Amino acid sequence: MSESTREAVLLKGNEACAEGAIAGGCRYFFGYPITPQNQIPEYMARHLPEVGGVYLQAESEVAAINMVIGAAAAGTIPMTSSSSPGISLMQEGLSYLVGCELPCVLVNMVRGGPGLGNIAPAQSDYWMSTRGLGHGDGRSLVFAPYSVQEIHDWTAEAFDIAARYRLPVTILGDAALAQVAEPCQVRLRGKTVALEHEWAVGGGLQGRERRIVNSLWVQPDVMEQVNLRIAERLKQASADLTLWQETGSAEPAILVCAYGVTARVAETAIEWAAERGVAARLFRPISLVPFPYAPLGEWAGRVRKILVLELSLGQMIEDVRLAAAGRCEVEFFGRAGGQLLYPEEVADRLVAMMATQG
Amino acid sequence: MAKNIKQLSHSPDRLTAGHRLCPGCAEPMIVRQVLMAAGDRPVIAANATGCLEVSSTIFPYTAWNIPWIHLAFENAGATISGVEAMYQQWRKQGKIDPVQRYALVAFGGDGGTYDIGLQSLSGMAERWHDCVYVCLNNEAYMNTGVQRSSATLYGANTTTSPAGRVIPGKSVHRKDLTMVMAAHDIPYVAQVAPASPPHWRHLVNAAEKAFDYEGPAFLNVLSPCPLGWICDASKTPELAKLAADTCLWPMYEVDHGEWKLLYRPKEKLPIEVYLEPQGRFRHLFRGEKAEEIRRRIQEWVDYKWEQLLRLCGDA
Numbered sequence: 303m304s305e306s307t308r309e310a311v312l313l314k315g316n317e318a319c320a321e322g323a324i325a326g327g328c329r330y331f332f333g334y335p336i337t338p339q340n341q342i343p344e345y346m347a348r349h350l351p352e353v354g355g356v357y358l359q360a361e362s363e364v365a366a367i368n369m370v371i372g373a374a375a376a377g378t379i380p381m382t383s384s385s386s387p388g389i390s391l392m393q394e395g396l397s398y399l400v401g402c403e404l405p406c407v408l409v410n411m412v413r414g415g416p417g418l419g420n421i422a423p424a425q426s427d428y429w430m431s432t433r434g435l436g437h438g439d440g441r442s443l444v445f446a447p448y449s450v451q452e453i454h455d456w457t458a459e460a461f462d463i464a465a466r467y468r469l470p471v472t473i474l475g476d477a478a479l480a481q482v483a484e485p486c487q488v489r490l491r492g493k494t495v496a497l498e499h500e501w502a503v504g505g506g507l508q509g510r511e512r513r514i515v516n517s518l519w520v521q522p523d524v525m526e527q528v529n530l531r532i533a534e535r536l537k538q539a540s541a542d543l544t545l546w547q548e549t550g551s552a553e554p555a556i557l558v559c560a561y562g563v564t565a566r567v568a569e570t571a572i573e574w575a576a577e578r579g580v581a582a583r584l585f586r587p588i589s590l591v592p593f594p595y596a597p598l599g600e601w602a603g604r605v606r607k608i609l610v611l612e613l614s615l616g617q618m619i620e621d622v623r624l625a626a627a628g629r630c631e632v633e634f635f636g637r638a639g640g641q642l643l644y645p646e647e648v649a650d651r652l653v654a655m656m657a658t659q660g
Numbered sequence: 661m662a663k664n665i666k667q668l669s670h671s672p673d674r675l676t677a678g679h680r681l682c683p684g685c686a687e688p689m690i691v692r693q694v695l696m697a698a699g700d701r702p703v704i705a706a707n708a709t710g711c712l713e714v715s716s717t718i719f720p721y722t723a724w725n726i727p728w729i730h731l732a733f734e735n736a737g738a739t740i741s742g743v744e745a746m747y748q749q750w751r752k753q754g755k756i757d758p759v760q761r762y763a764l765v766a767f768g769g770d771g772g773t774y775d776i777g778l779q780s781l782s783g784m785a786e787r788w789h790d791c792v793y794v795c796l797n798n799e800a801y802m803n804t805g806v807q808r809s810s811a812t813l814y815g816a817n818t819t820t821s822p823a824g825r826v827i828p829g830k831s832v833h834r835k836d837l838t839m840v841m842a843a844h845d846i847p848y849v850a851q852v853a854p855a856s857p858p859h860w861r862h863l864v865n866a867a868e869k870a871f872d873y874e875g876p877a878f879l880n881v882l883s884p885c886p887l888g889w890i891c892d893a894s895k896t897p898e899l900a901k902l903a904a905d906t907c908l909w910p911m912y913e914v915d916h917g918e919w920k921l922l923y924r925p926k927e928k929l930p931i932e933v934y935l936e937p938q939g940r941f942r943h944l945f946r947g948e949k950a951e952e953i954r955r956r957i958q959e960w961v962d963y964k965w966e967q968l969l970r971l972c973g974d975a
Contacts, residue, residue, distance in 0.1 A: 333820065337804050340819070344819040347821065347822055348822045361810060362775060363776075418730070418732065
């Protein structure tokens with residue numbers, strides 16, 4: 303245990319997320335109820351006042367994300383959380399947030415869809431999170447934790463990252479990670495996010511030039527410059543924050559690519575498949591934007607096949623194919639609508655893949 | 661005209677047994693009474709996301725015997741507007757009987773009505789759709805785990821307005837949505853509750869009027885919630901009656917601009933008789949601030965009651 307952490311406590315993913323946010327300096331949270339992320343706003347309502355923070359419950363997700371814009375314009379790094387249908391409602395606000403070049407921390411505990419769907423775990427918001435953010439060219443940095451500890455740590459880190467690159471940072475979880483309870487080493491709460499950022503409109507002019515927070519640029523050449531500025535920050539973040547983790551066979555025949563809760567399933571499946579003579583390795587992207595194209599591409603040249611596991615009908619697989627660039631076959635195994643993958647069936651699939659490639 | 665219990669008992673059963681709402685939940689009582697009031701008209705319901713929708717349609721089952729549309733949290737008013745627009749057009753085109761009245765009804769909770777659905781409800785009223793919107797008001801987001809809404813009473817303990825040593829529950833008074841809807845100048849607005857006999861009839865009578873009049877109607881129905889209010893599941897109608905007796909939830913209607921009390925308690929009871937049986941107000945009966953908070957609630961209730969009496973010409 304380092305000096306910056308407290309003892310390990312048993313926390314749900316949602317609680318670890320909220321506590322991580324407070325440790326990371328979050329003081330302004332704007333929430334709205336939706337299952338399976340309700341413990342995040344509930345935790346914030348109870349604990350933010352303890353550290354002089356503000357919890358406000360919005361009247362809708364549209365209001366919540368626009369409160370985030372207001373607080374970000376005033377110079378803080380605000381946070382909101384929701385689950386799939388609520389994130390859909392926030393898309394307009396997120397586009398404006400990016401257009402205004404403001405940072406925030408956004409948590410999406412993904413559930414089965416489309417439509418109201420259900421409250422079971424899913425990964426079918428990959429496209430919305432990595433491509434979406436409403437209209438325009440904007441992107442969010444997206445991190446996909448795969449344990450309660452990682453949810454806590456990544457949410458804590460997200461505030462500095464959002465401030466550094468002046469971009470929204472998305473923590474992409476799911477209903478399983480949100481609700482599962484695991485031991486979590488909790489960081490100390492001392493830190494706060496600085497309020498004097500270069501974009502902040504609060505505090506009066508104070509002898510400086512007037513600042514304007516705006517996403518309306520009528521002149522296309524000016525608008526293009528704004529787009530290029532945002533893209534430049536994304537490029538810098540990509541250089542600094544392309545993250546992944548690998549485990550399993552050092553000389554694999556099959557590379558398994560999975561993120562979030564599915565990577566947990568893959569770890570077990572790879573162990574079980576190894577006992578049946580299959581040499582497989584897990585490649586787990588931690589940052590989804592920026593996606594680890596290059597390291598994944600290197601593996602594509604060394605393995606016979608890549609198996610992509612997702613709780614969707616296949617969304618991240620498009621990025622995996624881009625990374626593989628035809629150097630090996632890319633297969634897909636997934637479940638949709640809130641169904642989970644099980645280690646037994648994944649192990650069987652790995653054994654079958656070995657058998658069919660002679 | 662108003663029907664008696666015997667006549668109502670012969671109405672078609674449109675929400676049947678087998679739904680999975682909590683024991684003591686007022687919502688199925690309200691829905692069944694409202695739909696009984698629709699009489700023999702064909703009924704089409706739009707149901708915003710919430711307890712009623714989730715608990716009445718657990719796949720592959722349904723407790724509904726009528727055409728029923730489920731939609732997002734914020735859109736019951738808009739969806740029933742679309743249904744009504746289509747029926748009006750079919751009527752014009754001669755595709756349906758031009759004199760047949762349809763009971764087009766939208767159900768939403770207080771979160772889906774006071775908060776996120778207010779925009780679509782207001783639009784429905786302003787465009788003058790011939791339909792009835794029923795708000796099942798249990799004063800918080802119960803389906804997602806008892807988060808505060810703008811219908812939640814001042815001082816109430818919810819998961820996002822937790823009562824602690826420093827902050828005693830919700831810190832602001834609730835929105836008066838019934839008055840907001842009355843200000844739309846629609847044919848009929850009523851604030852009612854599934855109160856114990858003989859007061860249950862105010863709900864059914866209000867629903868009958870709402871279906872009879874042409875144009876939009878709005879019913880704001882208090883819906884006691886044993887789970888979120890932390891109260892005895894066998895006392896739902898009694899609690900609804902106490903809400904009216906304390907004037908915390910006065911039952912009244914605004915019929916074509918005429919404000920009228922549906923029930924004036926002989927003796928206005930102190931709010932404590934309503935708050936005390938509910939766990940969500942437990943903290944208002946202990947500690948230093950408790951009396952002060954209760955006094956503020958009572959002052960607000962008195963102010964709202966006097967305001968209503970003036971509007972009803974009963975002051």
